[in-house]
Amino acid sequence: MPDGDNNGVLDARQVRTRAKLQGAMLALLAEEPFERITVRAIAEAAQVGYATFFRHYPDKGALLHDLADDEITELLGRAAPLFTADDTRGSCVALIAYVAERRALWRALLTGGAAPILRERLVDQSRVLALKLGGPPSESRSPLELRVTYATSAVLEIIAWWLREGEAMPIEEIAAILDRLVIRPTLAEG
Amino acid sequence: MPDGDNNGVLDARQVRTRAKLQGAMLALLAEEPFERITVRAIAEAAQVGYATFFRHYPDKGALLHDLADDEITELLGRAAPLFTADDTRGSCVALIAYVAERRALWRALLTGGAAPILRERLVDQSRVLALKLGGPPSESRSPLELRVTYATSAVLEIIAWWLREGEAMPIEEIAAILDRLVIRPTLAEG
Amino acid sequence: MPDGDNNGVLDARQVRTRAKLQGAMLALLAEEPFERITVRAIAEAAQVGYATFFRHYPDKGALLHDLADDEITELLGRAAPLFTADDTRGSCVALIAYVAERRALWRALLTGGAAPILRERLVDQSRVLALKLGGPPSESRSPLELRVTYATSAVLEIIAWWLREGEAMPIEEIAAILDRLVIRPTLAEG
């Protein structure tokens, strides 16, 4: 939750400023690694005073999370059925289609300089979610934690590859690959 | 290749200093993310003058690579058979056993703050290697690039998990999981 | 002259606000140097909105002058007889008695953080006044400017000392000292 939140009521100016900052961050992420993006560059790209940045976020990481956290939650919601639905293939298509809708955002987040951070956060959230949903106390051949970590990471890797280099490949095809390479083996292991 | 290289002939003092620097880097990596490790901290931990660091490496990234590159090459050499040998299960065991031998090193590199950097470098090297070995002009169901990216990342994820949290699990077991979750599906896809 | 002046006619609210601001300034001056008093602190101490300050004064210096200028004029009016009256001793007593009446104000102004500013302004005004009154084209042993500067500064120094540390000393005594140390020598010089 962003800083300076006044009971969720934001001045119109604040809304505008945050939108500008988030846009600037996304734009810069497409160009260089997160660590090398300076707050000054963000402020400049956002056409916003340098100090103003800190009136909204304590550091650039907070801006990234403000950007990403809602999206992560949404994505995880779409990914959960992969491992619970009967029609894994269809779930894969649905997941990829969702990412495709927000292609620009996810390309910046997953193929840009923030990828490692996003990946870590997604894996963490997946773990939390999986433990909550829990399944039966695991009589599977490998620990739940390992399977979640693996599956999340692998799904992201494949999506990232597709966003980065496989734009020519149709959604159905990448979804099928995802299904065969990751989802089915993981389910078989459970 | 490190700086100050005098035809590959190193003064005894240089050898000592570099060893100290590498040891310090490994020790620090276990505690905090690579980005937050300062050259000053490395020099201090290595009991070495600050400027001395720069006589050996242009920056801390170079030190990390000097540390890691030989290991990466070695690891890739051990990993290649996974996808070529008949006995994938045995290859998995061999790979994991190798990692286990150098547990301290690989734990620092794969579970510490440098993990994203190492991962990226390993994936890159894998791709280079795979394209060089390059099987027949691919009649497989998914692009070689994708399979390499996926497989490398997945193998690393599983090894990292094992080093981080699965120390209780015997080598054979984690190797078997690796085989079932990653290697066989990838081969099936090829 | 303060801002927002509407032909010298002030809304009752404006009068109240300015009084609050002036009171706050005086209170703060007793505690810390003028330069370190922030407009925010003044507004807060005055229980007034931050922006409201600027509706009354362009900056904190203007508030100080609004506070001080009338008093300075009054004080100078009382001080002028020192150098013109026959009974210098009585004039000294009158001057000190006047300061004593407004002890709180003058203590804040002369011994607090604004002292250097006040001193400079008083010396300036003295000079202006002296040149206006300007005796005969000076056949004295030292320049009028020097004598005025010296005398003003010295009178202030003595009054400030009395306000700061000499509260035990009766008005007559400090007045006598002032007379002997400053007034008589200055007149003898003229």
Added chain:
Amino acid sequence: MPDGDNNGVLDARQVRTRAKLQGAMLALLAEEPFERITVRAIAEAAQVGYATFFRHYPDKGALLHDLADDEITELLGRAAPLFTADDTRGSCVALIAYVAERRALWRALLTGGAAPILRERLVDQSRVLALKLGGPPSESRSPLELRVTYATSAVLEIIAWWLREGEAMPIEEIAAILDRLVIRPTLAEG
């Protein structure tokens, strides 16, 4: 005593840098009030990196004191005889002559923006010195503290006036005025 002092042993570079900083401070003091001189301006004028300033002084006040304190001590040493010697007139001449020798320095310190700070420090030091020398337990007509405060301030005022506006006036003349206006009345009071 300046910062970073290593047993009084200074690197040649440090000596150079401090000299540059002090020169820059003096130059700037001649132009604008101390409070409005920025550290950035000092560093730039001294042709020195901004951060380097802080390696030598914690703030601009410390630089000013480093500049002034030795001079203050020296000046006080020259001023002490004023109140102890038989020949007050000669002592006045000696004092003014000393100031005249270092005219540039003292003009910057006493007529520039740092004047209030210098004045305060000088008065403080005078008080310390006077209490140390401390004549007989005072049977005088006014408190020693008051006389010291007055005399120091008055001497400074007269010197400052001379440096600021009275350059045409010969040393002997201003010394005589100083003697008549301040020294003799103060001694008479003691």
Added chain:
DNA sequence: CTCTAATCGAGACGGTACGTCGCGTCTTACG
């Protein structure tokens, strides 16, 4: 075993980004 050249410890320095604070302006939401 000696001498000479390299390496080293120490740390000052110019530079750049940080995050904070205060000013004075200008917009906004609310009464």
Added chain:
DNA sequence: CGTAAGACGCGACGTACCGTCTCGATTAGAG
């Protein structure tokens, strides 16, 4: 519809780290 609250642009602050540089003081390894 006016006014307080406070967001904003600006720019200085003091800090941290980078990578360069100069000093002497060791110390290795060639002769």
